[in-house]
Amino acid sequence: MKSIKFLIAEDQADKASDIVEIIQSRYADASFEYSVSYAGTAKKIKKNEFDIVILDMSMPNFDPKLGEKPALKALAGRDIMTKMQYRKTFIPVIVVTQFDIFGRHSDAVSIDKLGVDLKKDFPDIFAGCVYYNTQSKSWEEELIKIINEFVDE
Template sequence: MNSPLDVLIADDDKEKTEELVRVLKSKLEIGVLDFSISYNSTAKKLKNSEYDLVLLDMSMPTFNPKSNKNKPTLKALAGKDIMVKLKYRAIKVPVIVVTQFDIFGRHSDAIGIEHLISDLRNNFPDNFVGCIYYNTQSNLWEKELIDMIDGVCNE
């Protein structure tokens, strides 16, 4: 990799975000490191700024919380909706989904991670790089993430 990466981390989990930052800064040369914590803030940042890479959580709230007391409603497939926006706006930024879940949605609307990966790969080939299963009990996800980023940077 020759130049620093400008990265957007779109995730509402503070601990996961901190771990992503730690791994990125320890293994890569980072230029701009930007953050969003909801579907709306992510969509706005992607519309108004350019990034070399997006690390995208699949489940996020629709809006940023107005206070620490209010728990915003979680949008199970917010990340997929962000991918739809990228495609619609013809924004061709590489996206790596980083998730702690293997099932998204509830009851009859639930979708498994393998089905989701297949769907993202088929419908968003200009953006979707892959999916990392983030697990606090292992550091395998760190190597997978760096390998995926190296693949993007060396294309």
């Protein structure tokens, strides 16, 4: 089996670490690159070839400066997939998020509705949505199940 190259687009270090740990436990030869913002993720996807992108839905617009706590862009992940589709960059994207509601007030959308919308809007890119919850192991199993759909063993 060839090495799988992942882009982990996640602004929380502990969540990124959990994701990598789960993937490495199943795919020991996997390699990883990281991004922590919308701009950084868009740049890495444009410059590199990845087998799978693990994408957080809510990220800052730009890489934060040291000590800075930037505002989050609620649907940054959707904007990344829009850019990928425009550029005809068809890499499987797995959204891993710890939120079950996105946006605010009348713009709010549930994680289930978001998954349905992403599948409809990005059929060649969106691979699935995983609800990250440290109180449960089910997110780990779901993540590996989706990755397995794209890995030749």
